[in-house]
Structure formats: C-alpha cells, structure tokens
Amino acid sequence: MILIVLVLAVLTALQLIRIFELSSKARKRAEYEVTDKDNNNQGWLMLLFGIGLMVAFFWMLATWSKVMLPKSASEHGNDIDSLFNISMYVIMAMFMVVQPILFYFAWKYRGASDRKATYYEHNNRLEFIWTIVPALILAVLIIYGMTTWSKTMNPKNEQEPMVIEVYAQQFKWTARYAGADNKLGFANVRLIKDANVLGVDTLDVLAADDKVATEIHLPVGRPVLFKFRSQDVIHSAYMPHFRAQMNCVPGMTTQFQFTPTVTTAEMRQDAEVVGKVKRINDIRTAKGEEAYAYDYILLCNKICGSAHYNMQMNIVVETEAEYQKWLAEQKTIAELL
C-alpha cells in the first residue's frame, strides 16, 4: 500500500518535471532561470508570509497565554516575573519591528528585469547606531538581570531560614526537615542501610530530631533554605510555581532559598487559577479521569533515566498553625530507626 503510494508519487513528480521542462522549453528559457513572474510571485508570498507570521504570533499570544504559569507564589519570583515581563516586551517589540521590515523589503525590492539595484556598500553612521542602541538596551537588561540574580541567590535574611533537605534518587524525591535545632544531621550514601534510606549519620547529635517526609509542607511567609542532594545521577529540583530550580548533584550539596507568599488554598481561589483548573478538568472529564485541584509541584528537570517524566512531589504552602500541626505528625529519625 505504502509502496504503491510512493511509486505513484514518484511518477507524478517525474511527470510534473517534464511539464515544467517542456513549458520552459516552449518559452525558450531554462527552467532554473528566475523570471520576473517568479520574482513577483515569490515576493508576494514573502509579504504574505510576513503578515501571516504576525497574525499567527498575535493569535498564539491571545490563545495560549493562558496556558503559561500563573502568578508567582514566592517573593523573589515576583522580581523574576517583572524582569521577565520587561525583557519580553523588549524582545517582542524587536520581533514586531524587524520581521515585518525583512518581509516588506523582500516584497518591495523583488526583482524585475527593468530594475537596477542601488550600489550601497557601507555607512559607518548606521553601523554605529545599530551597535550602540542594542548595547544601551542590553546594558539596562544586564544590570537589571544581575541585580535580580544576586538578590535571588544571596537573599538578605531578617529571620533565620528554615532548612529542608530535598533528596533525589531515581525516580523519587524525599524531604528531610531539620527539626527543632534547624540543623541537618550529617548524611552520606555510604550510611544508607535498611530503613535509613537517606544515609543519615545516626551518631550525629544534630540528626536525631530530623524528620523525613514524602511531601513538602511550607509555612507561608517564612524563608526556606533548600539543601539538595542526589543519590545516583544528576536530577534537577524544579519548582516552577515558585520560579525556583537547582540541580541535585551526586557528591555535593547545592542550595536555593525562597520565601513562599501564597498558600495553596489562596492560590486555588485565584481567578486565573480557577479558570485554568476548570479548563483542565473539562479535558479530564472528557477523558474520564479524576478531577484535579491545583497543587504546587516539585518535578525533575534533568534527564535522569526511564521514569524521568514522572518524578514528582507535592508541595503544600499553608498557614503557620496548619504547618505546625502537620510537622508534629511527622516522625523523627530517632523514632524511625
């Protein structure tokens, strides 16, 4: 079947070429020569494409902007989002200026046998302008970006951040809370044994009050310092709702700090999120899947093996009281081992 289609396609193509060649022979011109008619047709197609590209661009913005991540749920995330929006406006403006000019020129200066091109080889003033203007715009973006980056990576701490270890292995996450002393006990893969899945050093006095959990709960408004470890390969702890991400690298500890600002319950009330959840549930109902309520997630964002696509953990942001209640239910290392 496929073979027949292929053979027919080849035969059709051969016939078409014959027609092209014969017709160009009839016009006493080689098929490959670009005629005024070709230039005209292709020039118009270029213009059409340029317009189509812009229309498609606006259509996508109008239709798909809603699938993007909702507002940030962390303090530094708002800074990142402002920087993102400004950078995005700049590049979209450039896109909307340069692309139309390109396709307009392609159409406007489409060749014709009675045209002659203008010999114009350089203009230092123009070169200067389009070196300096981008340089100035970029200078602003660079300074803004570097400021946001150093604010994000070196946050000023008015209160001591709460320490949580996020532990990665193929293909799951585990959290370890630092306990009452807010200090994590020493741990290493060499100490992994039976129920001690994180390899915590049980002789370390700091370890006894550490708590192990399969979900991350965070009190709203309190800075959290995440310490990342990996047991086997590189993973990446990606928390898109908080605009946070850091790789988990075997053999070393990495870290990232942020302050959650919106509880899960509040986020579920957010107008944008309500709309998103409704759309998602419409899709899920149609497929006969269970309904979904909005949750923050931690997902793996560095290729780590066959089940990489399903390495996730829930994150719950709640009030201090709810958090304390949840924490009290979690067992300490001393109790577990």
Next chain:
Amino acid sequence: MADHAHDHAHDEHHDHEHHTENFWTKYVFSMDHKMIGKQFLITGMFMGLIGVFMSMLFRLQLAWPGESFPILETFLGKWAPGGVMDPNMYLALVTIHGTIMVFFVLTAGLSGTFSNLLIPLQIGARDMASGFLNMLSYWFFAASSVVMVVSLFVETGPASGGWTVYPPLSALPQAMPGSGAGMTLWLVSMTLFIAGSLLGSLNYIVTVINLRTKGMSMTRLPLTIWAFFVTAILGVLSFPVLLSAALLLMMDRMLGTSFYLSDIMVAGELLGNQGGSPVLYEHLFWFLGHPEVYIILLPALGITSEVIATNSRKPIFGYRAMIGSILAIAFLSFIVWGHHMFVTGMNPFLGSVFTFTTLLIAIPSAVKAFNYITTLWKGNIQFTPAMLFSIALVSTFVAGGLTGIILGDSALDINVHDTYFVVAHFHIVMGLSAIFGMFAGVYHWFPKMYGRMMNKSMGYLHFWLTFVSAYGVFFPMHFTGLAGLPRRYYSNAEFPIFDELQDINVIITMFAIAGGIAQVIFFFNFFYSMWRGPKAPQNPWKSNTLEWTTPVEHIHGNWPGALPEVHRWAYDYSKPGHDEDFVVQTTPLKDGEHAH
C-alpha cells in the same frame, strides 16, 4: 602536496599531468577537495534523514502519549511492543536525534561540505593544503557515522542520556540501559568524529592563510571564507576539550577512575568512587558546546552573506562590520559557556559574569541581522530557492536570537532552564538557521558540485513547506515552555497541570510530520537533478566570486591554465560605471575606478 604554491612551474605541471583515475581514487579515496565536499554532503544528508525521521517518531509519542502506532513497532521492534514506544527508546531517540543533527549534519555536513568545496575555489587555490589529510578527515567522519549508526542496533539500545551525555547517568550502565554498550559506541564515534573534525579544521586554516591567489587579500575574501576560516579556528580550539571530556568519561566507565563520580549508590549498589564531580564534565562539555553553536551557525551565516548579496544584486552591506561581528561572536563564544550551567550549583557569582558576556553576543548578532536587511534594501532581489532560504535564515536568526536574551539572563533562566522554551530557542536560532543556510548552499552551489541545475519549482515548493512547518513546529514550544513543561519528558500525562498543553503538542506534531515529508521533495530534486537536471552554465547566478570562473566539468587543480589573479573584492554588484550588474573578482579596476 606541500608544493601547492602558486608558482608557474606548478601551473605547468598541472597542464601536462594526466591522472589515470579509477573508481576508487575518484569517488572513494579521493584527495580532490570538490569530491570530498560532495562526500561530506551525501553522508550528512543520509545522517540527516535518520535524524529527522527519529524526530517524527518521538513527536508521535509526544502528541499521543501511550497510543499504539504500528509504524513504531515496524521501526523500533522490541522497543515499541504493541506499537507503544518504550520510555528508554524515547530518550534514545531524542539523544541520537540531537547528536546526529548537531554534529553529523550541521557540523560535518554543513561545514565539511562547503569549506571543502568553496575554500580552494573561492580563494583561487588548486586544492587544499593537504589533500591527504583532507581525505583522512572525511574517512574519520565516515567511520564515526558508521559507528553511530551501528550503535542504534545494540542489544541495550543506543546512548540515551541526552546529547550532552552528562555523567553519572552516561557513566553508569546500571542507571539506564542506554548507558551500556550504546554509550561506549557513542563515545568511540565522537572520538573519531573529533579527530576528523580537527584534521579538517587545521587544513582549512592553513589553506586560507597560505594558498590565497595573487591579489586575494584578507579584505577581499568573500564572507563565506571568513566564516569557514573563523569556524575552523573555533573547532581547533574547542573540540580538543570535548575530546578530553570524552576520554575522561571513558576512563570513568572502563577503568574505574572517579573524574566525574563521587558518593553514588545506583540500583541498590554502592560505588567506590569518591572525589569526582559531574560539574567538571559540564564545564568541559560546554567549553566545546557553546563554541559548537557558532561552529554550526557561522558557516550558515557566511553562505547567507554570499547568497543574499548575489541575489539582491548589491554589495553585502557593511563588509568590514560583518567581518568584525564574526570575530566578535567567535571571541565571545569562548567565554559564555557557563550560561548552560546557571542552576548546576556553580558559584552564583559566575552566573553574573556569564550573564554579562552572554548578553554581549546580542550586539554583533544584531549588527549582522541589520546588515542583511540593509543589503535587501533597494536591491533587485532574484528569488532563487537559495535566496528564499537565506531570507528565511535571517528571519529565524532574529526570532531565535531574541529569546536568547531571556535565556542568557541567569535570573530568568532559573525558571525556563531545560523547558521547551529552550528547545524552541535553540532549534530556531541554531537548528533552523543552520539548516536553512545549508539548503541555501546546496541550491546555490549545486551547479558547481554536479554541473547541473536543480529544479526551481520543486525548490520553491520545498522551501515554502519547510519554512511554514518550521515555524509551526517551534514557535508554539515557547508557550509550552512557559507553562513549565520540561524537555526530554516521555509524556506529560503524569501531570494534570500539563493537560491543557496536549492540543499544542498535537499541532506541533502535525507540522513536524508535514515538514519531515516535505524533505522528500528536496531529496528527489537533488538526486534527480544530479543525473537528469539541465546542464549548468558556467556562472548561473551571475556571481562575482572565483568558483564561477572554473570550468563546469571538474578538473583536478580547478583552473586549466594559470591561477586567476584578483583585482577587487567579491561584492561589486550593480556598481556604477559597469555595463553588467556584476563584476567578477578577476576584472582589473578601470582607470579612476575606486575600489569599494
């Protein structure tokens, strides 16, 4: 071949020499740069066919995850039982697709083809400085291609840790099936590839420096040659670093060393390795990896400069600024690799440094884009298929370059790192631009390669289907990326939050299949025209450069008589005071005529 200098004795030597070439010396172990260029092209096209086909297979899985497609079982066998793709095979396909497209198609296929074909022809040389090394360079590449293709058929599957093959994943066969024999073959293949690439690059550099014909000063060189020259320098400086990274990885895999490994327990087994760091590998890899982007892109930009100037019937605008921007991009490309590593745990201070250097690249890139557009201005544009692809290149170079301003900013990269936003960015700015440049090159220089013309109408059809599909595939990915969808996910069905992205994924796959099938037109046109196309005239595009002063039939040594002497730059199109709208570089300046 060291005697290939431009002395008269040598020219005569060529007149009298009669080569008796048999099939083997002419087509297989050829030392003629034109034949070697064609060998690179055909091999690159074959590899490209595999790479593009793989992308169509994994796009099927992404649009309809878990659905059964009999075609998958046909091609993947045990890796798609019942027509449903295995997750390991998905990762293998994206890995090999990336490897093949980046290295085999857009490095060897693009730079290997056109550097070989054009450097001697456009600078007025008989051949490359060393024909033997040139032949060796191709055969290393051919051997590496064979090994890479063989790796697709090993029991445990081909390498599947992503084209960057970060350890420990790629170092430990216990971590995934693809890290077994498939990964070993991947490393062997890349080692051969690097050897071939280095031999080629050294040859290009030496040839451009030493074998330019009389009058061909560096500031009269076509921009293609400038691009190939700088690309070769980038390759010579960066590929050895990848070689060392690959060798250390091999040692970690085979000899029990710990360059990249420390404190690992995998599949329940505690490893003895201690003290190594995967971050070291990332530094070494990206020290090549980022220049590699420009190794891919610069030749395409060089080709575009030539094609746009010729077909606008105008000089390239800002010739010296174009050279300056090539050099600036090349220099900067060595000090930006850290922008691939903002969230690896590298010292945050370095993040600031790399943000600064990375965003600087936007300046020379903007200069290039504006110069291309100004070249079109008040031109007399001849829409050959090559010209269409070159204009498309400018479009994708701008569209993809702009999102680099987001990704190069460390603070913003935190949230879009390794998402589909990145996939969109690099495919548009590097993948599409480079492949468009390659198509432009093939359409433009096909007459020089095969002495025949490609079919124009099929070229038009191929172009429009490809251009529309290309944007259709990659533009929507910006949105799935900003929704937080990570790349290299076998399926996004495990996360309800990504449910509403499924429609977009289906659209992308439709365009991918359409774009893939459109390439059949190109392949058909290529091979049909090779044998049946109309005979090419000597200078079909009315171009100024030296390659069009050689006879249509290939001869060893390129020019039958003495080597041409150059009197002007390559871009005297529509110059006032001349009857024709082009002035070949060998034409002496008239009395009182100003050079450009």
